[in-house]
Amino acid sequence: MKEITVDELIQPKVQFVTGNDAIVYGALLANCRFFAGYPITPATEILESMTQYLPLLKEGYCIQMEDEIGSIGAIIGASWNNVRTMTATSGPGFSLMQENLGYACMTETPCVIVDVQRTGPSTGQPTKPAQGDVMESRWGTHGDHNIIVLYPNSVQEALWTTIRAFNLADKYRTPVVLLSDAAIAHTRERLEIPLEKEVEIIKRIPVTIDKSKYHPFRTGYSVPSKVPEMDRFGNKYHTYLTGLTHDWKAYPETNSAEVHEKLVRRLYEKIDDNRHDIIKYEEKYLEDADIVIVCYGIASRTVYSAVETAREKGFKVGLFRPITLWPFPEDKIYDISLDIDKFLVIEMNLGQIYHSVLEYSKGNCQVESLFTLGGQLPREKEILKKIRKR
Amino acid sequence: MNSGKKEKTQTSIRFSGVGGMGVILSSIILGKAAIYDNKNAVQTQSYGAEQRGSKVKSDILISDLDDPSYPVFDKVDILVAFSQEAYDYYVTSTKKKSLLLINSDLIEKTSIKRNRFNISATSIAEELLSKKITNVVMLGALIKLSKIVSRESILKAIVESVPKSYVDVNVKAFERGYDFFQDN
Numbered sequence: 299m300k301e302i303t304v305d306e307l308i309q310p311k312v313q314f315v316t317g318n319d320a321i322v323y324g325a326l327l328a329n330c331r332f333f334a335g336y337p338i339t340p341a342t343e344i345l346e347s348m349t350q351y352l353p354l355l356k357e358g359y360c361i362q363m364e365d366e367i368g369s370i371g372a373i374i375g376a377s378w379n380n381v382r383t384m385t386a387t388s389g390p391g392f393s394l395m396q397e398n399l400g401y402a403c404m405t406e407t408p409c410v411i412v413d414v415q416r417t418g419p420s421t422g423q424p425t426k427p428a429q430g431d432v433m434e435s436r437w438g439t440h441g442d443h444n445i446i447v448l449y450p451n452s453v454q455e456a457l458w459t460t461i462r463a464f465n466l467a468d469k470y471r472t473p474v475v476l477l478s479d480a481a482i483a484h485t486r487e488r489l490e491i492p493l494e495k496e497v498e499i500i501k502r503i504p505v506t507i508d509k510s511k512y513h514p515f516r517t518g519y520s521v522p523s524k525v526p527e528m529d530r531f532g533n534k535y536h537t538y539l540t541g542l543t544h545d546w547k548a549y550p551e552t553n554s555a556e557v558h559e560k561l562v563r564r565l566y567e568k569i570d571d572n573r574h575d576i577i578k579y580e581e582k583y584l585e586d587a588d589i590v591i592v593c594y595g596i597a598s599r600t601v602y603s604a605v606e607t608a609r610e611k612g613f614k615v616g617l618f619r620p621i622t623l624w625p626f627p628e629d630k631i632y633d634i635s636l637d638i639d640k641f642l643v644i645e646m647n648l649g650q651i652y653h654s655v656l657e658y659s660k661g662n663c664q665v666e667s668l669f670t671l672g673g674q675l676p677r678e679k680e681i682l683k684k685i686r687k688r
Numbered sequence: 689m690n691s692g693k694k695e696k697t698q699t700s701i702r703f704s705g706v707g708g709m710g711v712i713l714s715s716i717i718l719g720k721a722a723i724y725d726n727k728n729a730v731q732t733q734s735y736g737a738e739q740r741g742s743k744v745k746s747d748i749l750i751s752d753l754d755d756p757s758y759p760v761f762d763k764v765d766i767l768v769a770f771s772q773e774a775y776d777y778y779v780t781s782t783k784k785k786s787l788l789l790i791n792s793d794l795i796e797k798t799s800i801k802r803n804r805f806n807i808s809a810t811s812i813a814e815e816l817l818s819k820k821i822t823n824v825v826m827l828g829a830l831i832k833l834s835k836i837v838s839r840e841s842i843l844k845a846i847v848e849s850v851p852k853s854y855v856d857v858n859v860k861a862f863e864r865g866y867d868f869f870q871d872n
Contacts, residue, residue, distance in 0.1 A: 314720045314729060425735070485758075486716060486731040488723050599758035675760050 301356045302688035304494050311491045317482035318343040320489055321412060324460025325384050326351060330410070332383040334361045334372035336391060339424040340480040341414035344455035356432065357381075366391035369400040373409045378537075380502070380530035382464050387482075389431055390421055393438070396602050398471055400439030403565065405539045406515070406526060408467035408474075410460070414648045415479040417673060426673025427481035427596055435475045436624045441569045442562045444569040446470065446576055447624040449477040449542040449595045454486035460622065465500040466576060470568055479622065479646075481596040481675065503527040505535055514538060517564070524568040559619040569625060577627045580619040583609065587616030589685060590634055592655050593644040594620050597676055602642055604681035613685050623651070628658040634660035642674050642684055644668045699836055700761050704778045705770025705791075707735055707742045710823030714768075714828075716748035717827060718846045724841035728756045743773060750836055768830055769795060770822065779871070789830055791822065805833055805869060806866040812864050818856075821861040824850075828865020 303376040304326045309362060313319070322344055325333070333352055335345040336619045352358035352539065359376075363369040366387050373383035387395065392413040402409055413435060431438075433533040435447045450459040467474040469565050471562050505512060505527045506520050512535045529535045542550040543558045569576065583588065584603065593601045598619045618634060620627050630656070635641065640663055643652040656665045668684050670676050672687040689728070704753040705711040712733045722729035731748040763783040769775040771794045779800060784787060787803050793810035809825040810848050824846060843859065850858045 312723060314716070314723045314731075481732065484733060486719055486729070488728050598757075598811065600757070600760050603757045675758070677762075 299595045302354055303307065304355065304462045307351055307354060309489050311493075312473075313491065314486050315453065315490050316343065316484050316486050317450075317456045317478055318414070318455050318484070319347065319444045319475070320456035321478065322351065323489070323491055324457040325357070325410070325464070327381075327457075327494060328464035329384060329465060329499055330382040330384050330460040331355065332373065332376040332381045332581060333359070333385065334363050334369045334376070334383070334431055335385045335387065336363055336366050336630065337610050338388045338391050339411065339484075340364075340483040341388045341391075341415055343483070344412060344414075355503060366394040366396060370395040370409075370411065373411075374402050374407045376406070377407050377409045378539075379597070380528075381455040382410075382468070384410040384464075384560045388414050388416050389418045389428075390426075390430060390477075392434065395433075396438040396440075397621065398473075399445075400441060400443060401541045402437065402473040403445060404541050406471040406528075406565075408464075408471055408528075410463045410467055412460075412476045412478060415477060417671070423673060427479040427483075428671070428676075429477075429595055429597060429650070431477065432623060432647065432650040433676065434647070435477060442566070444472070444566045444623070445475060445624060446569060447475045447477060447619060448527060448578075449623050450621065451595050451598045451619065453482070453485060453489050455621070456482060457489060457491070461497055462578075465498070468502045468570065469500050470576075471502070472527055472569065477595060479596050480673070481607060491517070495585050499584055509534060511548050512536075514614065515544065515546040515561075517546075524564050524571065535670055548555050556557065556654070562649070567581040573625050573629075576622055576625060577630075579620065579630065580623040581617065581647040583614075583616040584618065584634060586614050587637075588614040588639045588674045589615045589642055590618050590638050590640075590641045591644055591681070592618050592631075592651065593676075594623060597644050597646050597670070600675050601681060604676075604678040604685075607678060608682060608685050610669055611682075612687070615685055620651075624653050626651075626658070628654070631658040632660060632662075635662035638663050640664040641665060642666050642668060644681065646675070659663050697753055698749055698756060699766065699786050699834075699857065700759065700764045701746060701748050701750070701766040701830075701836070702761065702764045702767045702769065702778060703748070703770070704743075704745040704774035707744050709744070710820065711744045712746045713849065714823040714827050717824075717842065717849050718750070718830075718837065719748055719871060720845035720849065721837040724751045724823045724844055727752055727837070728754065728769055730756050732745050743777065745774070745778065749762040758870040764767050766830070766834060766836075768826055770826065771795065772797065777812045787832065787833060789826065791826060796824060805829065807865065807868050809865065813861060814867075816861050817857045820856075821858055824858050824861040825865035825868075829868050830865075832866045832869050
């Protein structure tokens with residue numbers, strides 16, 4: 299088969315396509331060349347498109363696995379060949395992936411897991427959007443761990459956020475969860491597609507140390523960082539990986555509290571120390587706001603017009619939309635809480651980010667909520683009702 | 689920008705029918721045409737779990753703004769109904785000034801007269817090929833009545849969106865729908 303470039307593959311450069319398409323394009327532009335997945339509504343089109351596109355690209359591979367456990371296993375393994383890897387699923391599949399997600403955290407394996415949310419629990423409503431996996435994306439896998447979770451709110455933002463997910467995964471050697479939902483997945487919008495050369499690629503830090511001094515989890519020897527440099531399997535260095543607690547030589551150490559604490563603290567800190575680089579958000583009208591609406595992902599799309607209407611009616615309403623959900627922009631929430639009367643948290647679940655806002659506003663202001671379920675997007679009328687209620 | 693301005697520069701359209709009629713495809717074609725016209729469009733869809741036979745609707749917002757709203761409508765500017773079930777269910781989402789375009793072959797009972805345009809789209813489609821291209825006949829009529837996108841762009845979008853061997857008959861279907869109503 300004749301190989302083609304991503305620029306040739308994705309034509310034309312302005313399209314009317316879905317959020318799932320945008321994630322696929324973003325992944326290909328970010329140089330993702332290995333995808334493993336198992337079909338599930340509303341994420342299936344990502345697997346379908348990857349099956350279609352990846353084999354056309356140089357060293358591109360796509361596998362439909364036997365299930366979601368196999369899918370995440372495959373992308374973790376493939377990542378160790380210095381390849382950018384991704385899988386995509388929805389709630390039920392994401393639950394199955396949790397064990398291996400922890401393995402990726404523990405072995406510090408860069409990979410991107412897309413969770414296109416539908417209502418739950420269990421198989422729920424396959425075609426309806428929801429935001430019920432926000433806490434699962436943070437805490438779904440067992441044990442103390444840290445993770446990066448991003449959540450775009452439009453087709454265009456989905457493309458750029460996917461690219462960013464790959465960069466953060468490689469930069470911090472961590473799995474990155476890219477949240478989407480059934481609405482973004484199947485909404486078509488105008489998408490402007492960049493050329494490959496316009497996309498910044500942040501590569502993994504390669505191992506340069508002398509072979510005799512190499513240890514898989516040694517950090518900070520060529521750049522000061524808590525992120526270990528990364529070799530690939532089959533290269534000149536000997537790399538051993540385990541999900542067991544390990545020391546910097548990668549040897550299992552299942553009895554030492556000291557080794558465990560050192561490892562887990564580093565896993566936390568390599569992300570937390572770089573919050574300024576990882577956290578991204580949108581803010582609007584915060585300067586004079588008395589009420590600030592916190593919303594994210596698809597739920598934010600109907601909030602924009604509600605904010606405009608409220609301001610026309612004289613209410614000083616602002617908007618804060620985290621694009622990085624985890625690590626949570628806690629400092630920003632605290633800062634805003636000092637100047638306002640009320641946060642209004644709007645999400646399509648029964649209160650997940652609501653609790654984080656409550657926690658980090660530290661009682662400085664009221665925190666109210668508007669929750670919607672069953673695939674319903676928040677309605678302008680209901681939002682305005684909440685704003686009017688002082 | 690304010691929402692007052694938004695109302696003037698955004699048009700909401702709801703396509704409705706039954707699964708298998710090409711309801712969603714017609715909204716995608718319209719959205720593509722809007723993009724070719726250098727406008728913005730946001731399109732959503734909702735349907736049951738069945739592949740055919742369940743109620744289907746597709747909402748689309750066509751806008752001159754860079755940041756269009758998201759199509760969650762209580763009332764729409766234009767309702768395109770392909771079947772009686774769809775008409776009965778969604779006629780409540782129209783307002784006084786809404787334009788109503790209905791497929792009169794499948795919709796016999798109607799409650800609203802104002803701004804209602806009937807087209808025997810299924811008969812026209814069957815005459816040309818089969819009822820499968822009813823949606824393109826409806827699109828032709830919609831473009832003539834609303835002028836929401838240019839003729840050139842919608843034809844380009846149709847050509848790109850249908851199977852190659854059916855391009856000619858789809859273009860014909862569009863023209864028949866387009867010519868069905870006189871210029872006003």
